[in-house]
Amino acid sequence: MNNFLLHVRPVRVSEGTLSLTHTFGLGGMAFLLILVMIGTGTLLMFGYEPAPGQAYTSIVAIERATRFGGLIRGVHHWSANLLVVIAVLHLLRVFFTSAFHPPRQFNWVIGLGLFLGILAANFTGYLLPWDQLAYWAITISTGMLSYIPLVGGWARNAVRGGPEIGQATLTTFYALHTTVLPVLVLLLASFHFWRVRKAKGVVQPRAIDEAPGAESPRVLALPHLLLREFVAALVLLAVVVNLAALVPAPLGPAANPGMSPNPAKAPWYFMGIQELLLHFDPLFAVLLLPAALLIALAAVPYLRYDEDASGIWFVSRHGRALAARAALLALLVIPVAVILDEYVIDLPGWLPWLPGAIANGLLPAGVIGVSLWLAARWWLPRRAGATRNEVVLTAVVFLAVTFAVLTTVGVWFRGPGMALTWPWGS
Numbered sequence: 001m002n003n004f005l006l007h008v009r010p011v012r013v014s015e016g017t018l019s020l021t022h023t024f025g026l027g028g029m030a031f032l033l034i035l036v037m038i039g040t041g042t043l044l045m046f047g048y049e050p051a052p053g054q055a056y057t058s059i060v061a062i063e064r065a066t067r068f069g070g071l072i073r074g075v076h077h078w079s080a081n082l083l084v085v086i087a088v089l090h091l092l093r094v095f096f097t098s099a100f101h102p103p104r105q106f107n108w109v110i111g112l113g114l115f116l117g118i119l120a121a122n123f124t125g126y127l128l129p130w131d132q133l134a135y136w137a138i139t140i141s142t143g144m145l146s147y148i149p150l151v152g153g154w155a156r157n158a159v160r161g162g163p164e165i166g167q168a169t170l171t172t173f174y175a176l177h178t179t180v181l182p183v184l185v186l187l188l189a190s191f192h193f194w195r196v197r198k199a200k201g202v203v204q205p206r207a208i209d210e211a212p213g214a215e216s217p218r219v220l221a222l223p224h225l226l227l228r229e230f231v232a233a234l235v236l237l238a239v240v241v242n243l244a245a246l247v248p249a250p251l252g253p254a255a256n257p258g259m260s261p262n263p264a265k266a267p268w269y270f271m272g273i274q275e276l277l278l279h280f281d282p283l284f285a286v287l288l289l290p291a292a293l294l295i296a297l298a299a300v301p302y303l304r305y306d307e308d309a310s311g312i313w314f315v316s317r318h319g320r321a322l323a324a325r326a327a328l329l330a331l332l333v334i335p336v337a338v339i340l341d342e343y344v345i346d347l348p349g350w351l352p353w354l355p356g357a358i359a360n361g362l363l364p365a366g367v368i369g370v371s372l373w374l375a376a377r378w379w380l381p382r383r384a385g386a387t388r389n390e391v392v393l394t395a396v397v398f399l400a401v402t403f404a405v406l407t408t409v410g411v412w413f414r415g416p417g418m419a420l421t422w423p424w425g426s
Contacts, residue, residue, distance in 0.1 A: 013218060015217050017201060018224055023202055025229065026090035027193075028232060030090055031193070033080075037182075040073075040075050040076035040079065051167065052130060056130040060251070071244050074247070074248050075241060078247075084119065087114070095300070098389070100301035104196075108301045110192050114185065122269065123141065124176045124181060126138060130254065131255055132259075133252045133261075135165060135256075137265060137266055140265065144266075144273065149287075203310045263416055273285060279364075283357055289365065314393060315393050319390040322394045323397045330398050330402045331405065334405040338409055342420050
């Protein structure tokens with residue numbers, strides 16, 4: 001245990017890794033937000049009652065009758081949402097600087113697990129206010145599980161504690177959110193930091209034409225690293241507190257199981273999957289496509305690459321150009337595809353003799369998969385002259401921007417009946 005604690009933070013660090021533009025302090029920010037959430041969540045527990053009849057009124061009492069109760073809840077709310085954003089940015093930063101090559105492959109997988117734990121913590125906390133927004137968002141999200149073949153109904157009922165959202169659901173979510181998941185996230189985060197330490201710190205940044213292995217002079221972590229982390233922590237705390245003061249945490253009417261809002265949407269971080277449900281068969285939207293993406297991301301550090309590009313942003317100059325083109329292509333193609341599928345394309349209607357899972361699932365997914373495979377195996381390496389590093393970079397950028405576009409469409413451009421609409425109304 002002493003060995004673990006002594007190696008979480010190094011005594012000396014490479015001077016080159018102290019540059020803000022190399023890591024942006026995202027890992028430390030994420031850990032700080034985890035601690036803020038645990039602290040504010042502990043305070044909220046003193047006034048919260050995890051029962052459907054009292055949950056909403058206890059939140060109202062915290063907001064209105066408890067000194068600084070609204071501010072504390074706002075800090076907790078914004079910390080949770082910012083944590084998801086910062087965790088995504090941290091994963092992207094690690095990927096874009098190729099900081100997953102040996103000996104850091106397994107730490108990339110740990111980071112993915114930590115991100116899933118953060119999503120689970122946010123999801124279980126989403127229900128606790130027991131207002132209309134929370135109740136129906138969890139209803140929609142857990143209802144997606146029923147589309148899983150064979151075990152879908154069982155999985156949905158297991159998560160809910162029964163066929164409907166009720167006392168069992170709230171009790172389970174409360175226990176997970178306040179005990180199990182915080183401990184799990186803290187353990188994973190600590191293990192993640194320890195693995196960074198065992199790999200001799202953050203990947204050394206280097207220029208495109210700089211040979212690997214060169215290391216800048218090492219300096220004492222105190223004051224050089226810790227002073228920067230302290231300043232970043234103060235700035236982040238100031239942002240969170242100001243957000244909480246200026247934009248209070250949302251609280252709608254009390255949950256009404258008999259009256260669904262229109263539209264009923266999942267939490268924003270699951271809106272990409274809900275958007276997929278509008279375009280693909282549920283089996284593909286809820287299970288196969290997300291699972292394939294997660295497996296592909298976990299496999300990224302274990303692929304064979306042409307060279308170790310650790311520390312280089314976007315692998316090379318050519319990689320930067322390809323990444324920009326991939327992002328632009330996704331920004332152009334995905335909105336057009338969404339509009340075409342909304343108003344023009346109706347594969348089940350055009351192919352009524354095929355089962356829905358094929359016409360609206362296997363067929364379009366197959367076309368997309370073959371297109372990506374041809375791009376990765378033929379066009380990018382042969383026509384664009386891309387190395388394997390650049391091919392993987394281009395594919396991940398395209399998929400990341402695609403999911404970001406789908407999430408944006410679902411959050412801002414879906415109105416009543418989940419029809420496409422402008423965010424400011426018609």
